Amino acid sequence: MKVRCSGSQPCTRCARKRHQCHFPLEETRVSVPESYLRELERRYSSTDPTERDVSGTLSMDRAEVQSRTISHGIRSRESLGVAVPLSNTTTGHPHPQEDDHPPLTRGESEQSQDDGGSKFWQNPLVDADYTFAKSPDGRYWYMGPSSSWSFCRRVLALVGKHMAEADSPPDPWHVDGVVFRMRWKPLGFDENPEVTNLPPFDYALFLFNTTKFHFGPLLYLIDEPMYLRNLEEFYENSVAKASISRVWYAQYLLILAFGKAFLGNVTCPGTPPGYQYAVRAMPLLPVLSGLHEDPLLAIQVLTLAAVYFQAIDMRVAAFQHIGQAMRTCLVEGWHRHMPEDVVGTEHSRRCNITFWVVYMLERQFSASFGGPSSIRDEDITAKWPSQTSDSLESWNMTLHVRLSRLTAQILTTVYGVHQAMDGSLIRNTQSMLRDLAELSQDLSDLLHTHFQGSVGKASRMAIRLILSYHHCVVLTTRPLVMCALNMHIDHTRVNNLDAIPLSGPVSSLLQSGAESARNILRILRLLGDDDLMESFLPFQLEDAFSSGFVLHLLRAVAPWLLPDDSWSEDVDCVLDRMISKGNLVAPLRKVELSQLAHIMTPLTPGALHFQSPSPTEERQDDPSMVLGEEEVPGWDLFMGNAIGLDPSQILDLAARLDMDTIMDPVDG
Incomplete structure (x- = not known):
């Protein structure tokens, strides 16, 4: 059921909701990337004045404008692009949009929310119902929305509420410093440091x-x-x-x-x-x-x-x-x-x-x-x-800085605290996808320029760049996994373990997160095989744990996104390798993953690889990273596309978030 605009300004629905009305009737608007707008300006400035129409705009066939606009993704006025009117250049009158999949208006979006789409409307990790949790010792701990440790606590608590107490083991609550806590005595300014028992x-x-x-x-x-x-x-x-x-x-x-x-x-x-x-x-x-x-x-x-x-x-x-x-x-x-x-x-x-x-x-x-x-x-x-x-x-350092800046943007947008129930999660995810597309292009150029398309296992800077990039994807899509888990839990109460209905764009986002998580684990396993894994620094352990955790959840809520279970063996091998090298934190993370797998068993379909009409079937390309042949010894780790999704695929996915009805579920 759709809700049409009342025609007033502001419209009746916006007035009742006390929202600012963004869609006057005078002209139909679309949005295009700023780079395309700059290109139009460049073409305008380079043309002869006699070729311009009386309104001062470059005369172009409307079909060309519309086709190029759609190729970049028609976007709603509230998206981050530059809005321009789509009108007839000879008459100046607006044309109605002729696309079969127009962008959602605000009223249509709200109606989708009313129909149950609110499951993916807001980041559930930011709300206040579990911001502070009480550990067994009585202390209250802050559940940071982007923290993997907090995410584990939230999931264990959520699933535990819907299980019989006998089947839900208590959260191990591996709190800060439980694995090893250093203690030391203060040293006065007048005291000399001890210099004995030091190596030659x-x-x-x-x-x-x-x-x-x-x-x-x-x-x-x-x-x-x-x-x-x-x-x-x-x-x-x-x-x-x-x-x-x-x-x-x-x-x-x-x-x-x-x-x-x-x-x-x-x-x-x-x-x-x-x-x-x-x-x-x-x-x-x-x-x-x-x-x-x-x-x-x-x-x-x-x-x-x-x-x-x-x-x-x-x-x-x-x-x-x-x-x-x-x-x-x-x-x-x-x-x-x-x-x-x-x-x-x-x-x-x-x-x-x-x-x-x-x-x-x-x-x-x-x-x-x-x-x-x-x-x-x-x-x-x-x-x-x-x-x-x-x-x-x-340049390696520059890309690391850009990834860190992108992480900060993810924290302030996807995980931002001042969010209304207005679909901000999808819009913010869309914005981050465009930033990821730009960064992946620069990262791909750097790897192909300086590494000739082949990244060696000992290229620690390049490997850290690739892992950080994929971790950004996992971090960005993790709130959607939590949304899907909430939906799956509600769904199982009525329909047992049937597949939850997901829209095409949401499934594509989840698939992107799953692919990045699997890529992270494959990279780390290959590094571990040559004893090149960072067994003490915290970054690769965080990558492995967050990836394995998300994949365990997706195996239950959207198993068609995982073509096989090889990732499960990968995460076990990675953690076991870190444990054998003396990492004290890896055993805790392995226990938490094991407990997650245990409590998710009643919620996991028996047949993990059934077919489902999802974006997987629509995409003809294979965005997975192409790894070197495992049976061929050597130091080359990646061949071909080392990043995963290429920039055009990410931009296409971002455009579909605008063009498709986000909350329309797939059939089946």
Whole structure:
């Protein structure tokens, strides 16, 4: 049932709902990408004035305008594109839209919501019904909307409410710091740090090189020439060096701790290798009392400590320390452009690159914790890394920064707190898809230009870029998975385990999330086979857990999106590999996935691979990543399309979100 406009301004429905009426009758509007509008302006400026009509617009056949507009995706006025009137260029009168699938009007959207489409109308992870949850020890924990840890708690609680108590085991509640909590004694300003029981110089240099190999973009936190000079001075007179350079000594100890952890030689079960060095470093960290003699080194050490805390699942401490590092950057003004002719070229470069590393990690930890970022992108004028250098490393860094900025946009749009029940989830997801399309094009160009279409397993920066890209897709589509789970639970009460009715665009979005999750797990498994997986840093574990969790849910609510169950074996292999290398957090994540699989069993169809009329059948291409042949040994990891969905496919999907009736279910 559709609701037509009453013809008044404002219309009756908008007046009753107290909404602003956006659709006057004077002219029918469509929206086109801004790049297309710029192209029209360029063509207009390049034509002879006699070829222009009296209204000053470029005379074009209306069919051409309409076909090109539709090819970019006809979009509603509330979407993010540039709205232009679609009218007859000779008469100036508007034409009615002739497309068989016109965009939803506001009234039609509201009617779809009334008919049950509200399941996908708003992000269910942002509402207030489970923002604070009580753990078994009586403490209330903040359920950050974008946090994978919180997402696990929400799902276990939701499914548990609809199961018999005997069949629903209690949530293990692996709270912050339960796997390992470091404790240390404060060190007074008049006390000298302990410098005994440290490795010899050659082994300390070996641990530094081990850390250097595993860090990837984090390596920019360490000024290698300066660190090595300080290292030599330390081994010449360790007591004096540690006393006058306490912050550097903390950096040295943290690098020892990271190096030992990366080697993965577990000597004391229940503790990460090298933790004793990290414990000795913590009392030496910069304090909040004021400015530091060497703010650059202070920020770098605080950031290293934040990464270490995140790696041992002390997420609160990690969020606090990366926040302190970002605040110190703001105190120093590094979020603003530092002119080279004022502060010097080298100092400007070091401060710039350190700020962007802190920026990236602060965005990642904000998403992991579920809290807001400390700085708005609008307040940043610091140069992008590629503006200071044309090297491959600079462009890698630039794409990492862009991915972090995209993560922040996901948090403020898809996971934004000020959302009304107006379909904002679909619109915001659509907006992020367009940003992903642009980024995937640049990422594909970089990989094909510098890697000739083949990415080696040891190309840690490139692999991290690809994993981060896919994680953005998973993070963006995860709220829709939660919507589908709610719908599936309600559906099973009446129709047993029949397939839930999903619209084409929603199914396409879920399929995109499923494909990215599967790609993440396949990449990590291949890395693990050659012992190249990051067994201590927290990023790949987060990728594996969030991907496996989403796929477990999709196996129950939309099993036709998963062509096989190979992903389940992949996630087990990845976690087992991390556990064997001494990762203390991976066993907790494996327990949570096992519990999820157990409680989802009653909600999972017996035949996992039945046919369903879904967008899978409509798409002729295979957007999955093309991996190298597994039986051929070597270092090449990817061949061909390493990203997954190409930009045109993502833009096409975004356009369909406007053109299709979003809440119309597929048949079957």
